[in-house]
Amino acid sequence: MFGNQSSRTAVARSGLVGFPNLGMETIARRTLKAVAAGEISYRAATFTDFRELARFISVAGGGLYEFLFGDLFPLVSPTSLLAIAVASPRGSLSYRNCFVAVDARTNAVMGVANAFPAEFLRKENYAVLPPRRRSHIQPMLELQDWGSMFLNALAVSDQHQGRGVGARLLAWAEDRARRAGFKHLSLHAWADNIKAVNFYKARGYVAQAVAEIPYHPRLRHGGGSILMHRKIDGPG
Numbered sequence: 001m002f003g004n005q006s007s008r009t010a011v012a013r014s015g016l017v018g019f020p021n022l023g024m025e026t027i028a029r030r031t032l033k034a035v036a037a038g039e040i041s042y043r044a045a046t047f048t049d050f051r052e053l054a055r056f057i058s059v060a061g062g063g064l065y066e067f068l069f070g071d072l073f074p075l076v077s078p079t080s081l082l083a084i085a086v087a088s089p090r091g092s093l094s095y096r097n098c099f100v101a102v103d104a105r106t107n108a109v110m111g112v113a114n115a116f117p118a119e120f121l122r123k124e125n126y127a128v129l130p131p132r133r134r135s136h137i138q139p140m141l142e143l144q145d146w147g148s149m150f151l152n153a154l155a156v157s158d159q160h161q162g163r164g165v166g167a168r169l170l171a172w173a174e175d176r177a178r179r180a181g182f183k184h185l186s187l188h189a190w191a192d193n194i195k196a197v198n199f200y201k202a203r204g205y206v207a208q209a210v211a212e213i214p215y216h217p218r219l220r221h222g223g224g225s226i227l228m229h230r231k232i233d234g235p236g
């Protein structure tokens, strides 16, 4: 059955010629190794990741998107609205501006980064937001490092934190900034998100200023939002 003329021709036609013929034993050994090590792969996000991307971006926002979009449209959750933006090939939240960490075995997304030029934020259409919600976060919208690449979201699922995934996703955003010729990578972190603030500080990020966002029962953060940035060295 295998290796006869017709199957060889089929293999040749399929373009698989030149790929190593691994054999079941090798494949099994490699799979077991990957499972044991909990191997992680990193790749550019694709359209099909859009639901997971929206979920992680929502987590990274620390309640911001729920505050902005909650109960805006009947039966449409804030994460669903995010998913629409993420699924679009254009726009700052587009999957094209995202990078993911996945479980090499199951392909489940375990972490996400979303980065784009800060300048894109000027083009955002906030008209859909109720004026009070928009004005509540206005100081944050205005406090930007406009000439930088902006890391809009970085999140790793709880069970995979502390394994270097966040650092690797951050390195992607820095590399994206470098390749596009930006001098800085900037981001906003809630001042009370001590873990994230320390994570960035440990990687050379310096606080630039604080956007004063008053505490709100639907946006429960104290101390405002810190604009941080880090210089990006030019290509080696």
Ligand SMILES: CC(C)(COP(=O)(O)OP(=O)(O)OC[C@H]1O[C@@H](n2cnc3c(N)ncnc32)[C@H](O)[C@@H]1OP(=O)(O)O)[C@@H](O)C(=O)NCCC(=O)NCCS
Binding pocket: 059, 060, 061, 153, 154, 155, 156, 157, 160, 161, 162, 163, 164, 165, 166, 167, 168, 188, 189, 190, 193, 195, 196, 198, 199, 202
């Ligand atoms: C902040 C966040 C993205 C960090 O992700 P993470 O995957 O836990 O980060 P890392 O594992 O790369 O680094 C965390 C720590 O684990 C340590 N670590 C443990 N094992 C490691 C390994 N194998 N390789 C590298 N670092 C490792 C690192 O030294 C690091 O310590 P440090 O920050 O004191 O230097 C994550 O906590 C998160 O998703 N939080 C919720 C969402 C959020 O708040 N996002 C930020 C919005 S601004």
